[in-house]
Amino acid sequence: MGVSDGRLASDARLAGAGSQVEGPARALLMAALVAAGGALPLVLSDYWLDVAIFWGIYALLGLSLNLIVGEVGLFNMGHTAFFAIGAYGTVLLNQAWGLSLWLLMPLSGLLAAAAGYGLSRPIIHLRGDYLLVATIGLNEILRVTLVNNPWGLTGGPNGLILLDQFTVLGRRLDDPAAFYYLVWGVVGLVVWALLRLQHSRIGRAWNCVREDEVAAEAMGIDVRQAKLLAFVLGAGLAGAAGTLYAAKMVVVSPESFTFMEAVILFAIVVLGGLGSIPGVLVGSAAMMVLPEVLRDFAQYRMLFFGAAMALMMVFRPQGLWPSRRWSRQLTGEREP
Amino acid sequence: MALFLEQLLNGLTVGSVYAVVALGYTMVYGVLRLINFAHGELFMLGAYLGFTLLVATGLGGALPLGLALLLLLLVVMGAVALLGLVIERVAYRPLRRANRLTAVVSALGVSIFLQNGAMLLWGPRYRAYPAWALPEVRWTVAGLHLSLMQVVILAVALVLMVGLYLLIQKTMLGTAIRATAIDHDTARLMGINVDRIIQFIFFIGPALGAAAGVLLGLYYRQVHFTMGWIYGLKAFTAAILGGIGNIPGAMIGGLLLGILEMLGAGYLSAAWKDAFVFMILILLLILRPTGLLGERVAEKV
């Protein structure tokens, strides 16, 4: 127990700006948050529960993209491609073999991870802007493919319908409260795993790659492998989120996976604060919950959003809840 | 063979529009190393403004049609160029010393803002350019159909490209731009007002983009608030194809991309033509990221 206590203390230090609270106070705060989150379905209407569910799904997507953009510094603007692969994979595999969604969630994660590996391998070495453009291209190729309905697989512009649902002891989780627990349970699990990863050998290597590729390689870090691992892991998580999305939406169609969606995911990560897990949760809330609060201005939503993105970069480039590490870099000198 | 020539001509027409838009990307990238994601939206705004002016004025009255069209083109170019200056001042200049990602996100924000602004102003549906804007005149030369529209588009695009090329290569201002593209600090030491140069880039690029928007509106007869992003991305692909930061490269890249796209549409499948363009882009990034003319010896902007 002694060892792990020491580790916790050092983790708290490493966690930086996001968490000035340490030790027992931090644990208490976490417990309070979890309790409040758990109690939400008791007080929220079904409508607001749905909002919270989508928040959770986008938080998951944001976390997965944060691995790629925030931790390793790879500009991936085609992340919805992997989300789409997960969602379509879920429906197709369910239709073909009637596999349970519980099995399909990790399976579509694997599917998207495999796609992530295959697609990113040839382009992962591209620098900054070029990678950004290449990933936009990948996303667009995939979307056109979905629309064009090759071999009658993807259902064209109308997409596919998922008839199945997550079931527990034979009971379908159609009920928003149950689905809410499912989604946020997954979010909790992922956050837990990612926090541990951040403070491990792998997370440190990722951050070194982000800071200076040449120096990282010269320190014995296999930069290419580190990048690929983050990309594949991020793609896989997005794929798993695709299963949740398909189960919630029932209909899976190309219009859910446009470039705009990719930009929103990118914005969640950047607005929240690159490399910051709490930042992603806040950023996805800002993207998914605020528009609902401001429903009366629904048609101006994206207008505000665009302006906010630009203004945010001008006035608060480090994000809403920055991780200590990026805040300096973003306000510092431009890279050579 | 007839199909080939037909598609070649179509490709040249569309490609010349891509080329003009690509110039805006390549100039900004050359000077600021920034992908100006908002550039596609400026192109889209040019198309919408052209539409509104056409409908509002009816182009009728005192002036002959050609002159009226030219005037319209200049007005649209001027208006969008001013907008370009504003965008540079508000969204890019404060970030000039910041990390690259910051500027990219800001550019995307501006892009989303403009796109949705256009949707609110002109509505979410396709708007059609009036059919009388250019008379439907067609010639058949050796079995090849050539329309007045295509001639006008090719001619205007050519004038814009040659004009810009001469400006960059033959004038003091052009020399200052090229110097700034190579090194801001050294340019500053040589007495060049780098801020001015950047402003100029953000004036001339959007003006070109707007002109291309009007041309494309005339050609395809319809405008939509999302058109900026897809054409913008294609033009950007063209810029990379030719070697980003390289002005003749952007022109050649645009023409080449237009031709490839139309041949792809003609011989493979029209439904896949966008995917086709992006496949070219990705292959190019993998095989030759410096583009066709993007050799180190080649002149940057």
Place this chain on the structure above:
Amino acid sequence: MNLLELRGVRKRFGGLQAVRDVTLEVRRGTITSLIGPNGAGKTTLFNLITGIYRPDVGSIRFQGEELVGLRPHQVVQRGIARTFQTVRLFTNLTCLENVLAGQHCRSQAGLWASILRTGRQRAEEARVREVAQACLELVGLEAAAHELAASLPYGDRKRLEIARALATQPTLLILDEPAGGLNESESHALMELILQIRASGVTVLLIEHDMRVVMGISDEVAVLDQGRIIARGTPSDVQNAPQVIEAYLGRPGEEALI
């Protein structure tokens, strides 16, 4: 025994023959200095050894094993660590995190072990932190362990870079102008540090312009001029070699170096 052997190494960049036919040995347990006028190809040679560039011709053998064709991180794994002429730290990470990076290639914990924090992973992590701490102590930066690298003064950054390289537990440490930009007392401390590193059993190869440092601590000196080794030997041998004086002192602006 020779720890590192370069045989007929050549590298051309476009029209520039940066390294032409370099043959060089570094004996185990020594401090070997590589000197030469600016543009002689010293840093290029370092980049060739560490795998950043690949030689056009020639062989580079380390402990008998060919290094040509290996990627930089693989070279580090074989036991060669380096610093950079222009300090390249991970500026937004703490000093400890910087040094921990050096231990990356000396640890194995994979994805699942890191997430599940297996017993082995925790033991490894404890060991890795111990090594990193020791490296920080060696260069005297233990008090700054949790400071950001960006916040350090220049001299300390150079020391941190050495600590980071040492954390890879190298057999050969390559230092690119470690005394560059340091003041008198700082370069004295640096010499002490390099001697201490040699004493701990690490062979040192350095590029240096500061002749007090080179002559003060080197066991062997090699002089590189226009991509060729023009002289080798003990510091006093090299100091008196006529071709060195010609290459080096004969040029205006480079005087008073020896």
